[in-house]
Amino acid sequence: xxxxxxxxxxxxxxxxxxxxxxxxxxxxxxxxxxxxxxxxxxxxxxxxxxxxxxxxxxxxxxxxxxxxxxxxxxxxxxxxxxxxxxxxxxxxxxxxxxxxxxxxxxxxxxxxxxxxxxxxxxxxxxxxxxxxxxxxxxxxxxxxxxxxxxxxxxxxxxxxxxxxxxxxxxxxxxxxxxxxxxxxxxxxxxxxxxxxxxxxxxxxxxxxxxxxxxxxxxxxxxxx
Amino acid sequence: xxxxxxxxxxxxxxxxxxxxxxxxxxxxxxxxxxxxxxxxxxxxxxxxxxxxxxxxxxxxxxxxxxxxxxxxxxxxxxxxxxxxxxxxxxxxxxxxxxxxxxxxxxxxxxxxxxxxxxxxxxxxxxxxxxxxxxxxxxxxxxxxxxxxxxxxxxxxxxxxxxxxxxxxxxxxxxxxxxxxxxxxxxxxxxxxxxxxx
Numbered sequence: 001x002x003x004x005x006x007x008x009x010x011x012x013x014x015x016x017x018x019x020x021x022x023x024x025x026x027x028x029x030x031x032x033x034x035x036x037x038x039x040x041x042x043x044x045x046x047x048x049x050x051x052x053x054x055x056x057x058x059x060x061x062x063x064x065x066x067x068x069x070x071x072x073x074x075x076x077x078x079x080x081x082x083x084x085x086x087x088x089x090x091x092x093x094x095x096x097x098x099x100x101x102x103x104x105x106x107x108x109x110x111x112x113x114x115x116x117x118x119x120x121x122x123x124x125x126x127x128x129x130x131x132x133x134x135x136x137x138x139x140x141x142x143x144x145x146x147x148x149x150x151x152x153x154x155x156x157x158x159x160x161x162x163x164x165x166x167x168x169x170x171x172x173x174x175x176x177x178x179x180x181x182x183x184x185x186x187x188x189x190x191x192x193x194x195x196x197x198x199x200x201x202x203x204x205x206x207x208x209x210x211x212x213x214x215x216x217x218x219x220x221x222x223x224x
Numbered sequence: 225x226x227x228x229x230x231x232x233x234x235x236x237x238x239x240x241x242x243x244x245x246x247x248x249x250x251x252x253x254x255x256x257x258x259x260x261x262x263x264x265x266x267x268x269x270x271x272x273x274x275x276x277x278x279x280x281x282x283x284x285x286x287x288x289x290x291x292x293x294x295x296x297x298x299x300x301x302x303x304x305x306x307x308x309x310x311x312x313x314x315x316x317x318x319x320x321x322x323x324x325x326x327x328x329x330x331x332x333x334x335x336x337x338x339x340x341x342x343x344x345x346x347x348x349x350x351x352x353x354x355x356x357x358x359x360x361x362x363x364x365x366x367x368x369x370x371x372x373x374x375x376x377x378x379x380x381x382x383x384x385x386x387x388x389x390x391x392x393x394x395x396x397x398x399x400x401x402x403x404x405x406x407x408x409x410x411x412x413x414x415x416x417x418x419x420x421x
């Protein structure tokens with residue numbers, strides 16, 4: 001079972017030397033080695049949604065589709081879960097006309113169906129009864145990062161910038177700051193955000209939707 | 225060993241792991257058409273893994289086994305080539321599988337462990353995987369005997385006595401030797417030269 005997983009990418013660097021039995025055996029415990037070479041079968045967003053409608057993936061599954069891979073989401077420890085409540089209160093204090101705050105709900109991106117901790121999407125609370133939001137509906141994605149900081153700064157940056165989500169925040173519990181990523185570059189290899197600005201307690205983060213600053217939120221209102 | 229096998233970039237770093245599927249879910253995915261019939265994939269320990277493309281040495285090794293081994297099999301056994309075997313958490317497609325019955329036995333279901341006598345992999349660039357991952361999968365399932373037709377070192381490795389996710393015995397046979405084919409306690413000897421180039 002995948003318990004304490006070492007970061008595969010660092011191990012992959014060393015796997016270039018195929019004769020290293022120790023590395024191979026370490027990885028073999030985690031998942032079939034050949035998955036590293038021929039690759040996992042990836043799923044499209046449509047296939048993912050068919051897996052859900054066929055009941056192969058159910059409500060009990062805690063998953064995201066990220067760049068074609070079906071990835072288990074981490075469970076929530078109290079600092080992470082508690083900060084969700086804190087950020088929710090900070091975002092919901094404003095009634096932003098034309099936008100709605102969604103908490104840990106999916107949206108359809110080109111090769112992913114992520115469930116960001118928060119997404120501010122066009123419309124109101126009844127807009128997505130028949131379909132999920134798509135990337136162009138999303139003005140801001142927010143992740144609260146504790147143990148997931150590395151992957152929120154790499155995998156999620158790629159996923160959100162690939163689809164040109166205008167702004168992406170990481171509420172970084174490790175370093176007690178809010179990281180604001182803007183200027184998505186979907187066509188760079190890999191996709192990324194051109195600008196990152198970090199905000200510390202004492203400062204305020206601008207909430208920008210469609211290029212318009214609709215609010216300034218004190219960093220201390222977003223952190224535990 | 226082919227050191228130039230490239231690593232598919234594992235871009236995602238899942239802390240909680242990739243989603244694993246059961247064999248039942250895998251079958252449902254095929255039935256509902258999420259997976260296309262004939263997709264080149266296997267279910268290995270819950271993961272859906274793409275099969276590797278085959279080079280001529282490998283394909284030729286597979287077809288040699290498929291054409292020469294059947295005449296040696298005792299009554300009641302037959303050979304299936306690169307077709308599914310349904311295990312508890314995997315559905316691999318070994319290069320050859322010696323299973324009970326005949327070509328009408330598996331119209332409604334794939335062979336399972338209790339139907340399987342020998343799993344055979346032809347190994348060229350896949351030798352490390354066949355010795356480690358496939359071995360673990362077949363031993364864990366309890367397939368009694370596992371052969372690796374090792375094209376790199378020109379020998380046939382016979383693994384037997386599955387226990388604790390591995391095989392307790394391994395014997396290697398080179399050209400010139402006679403290889404024991406053991407099914408239900410009955411042994412037939414086959415010249416290795418028949419099966420290796």
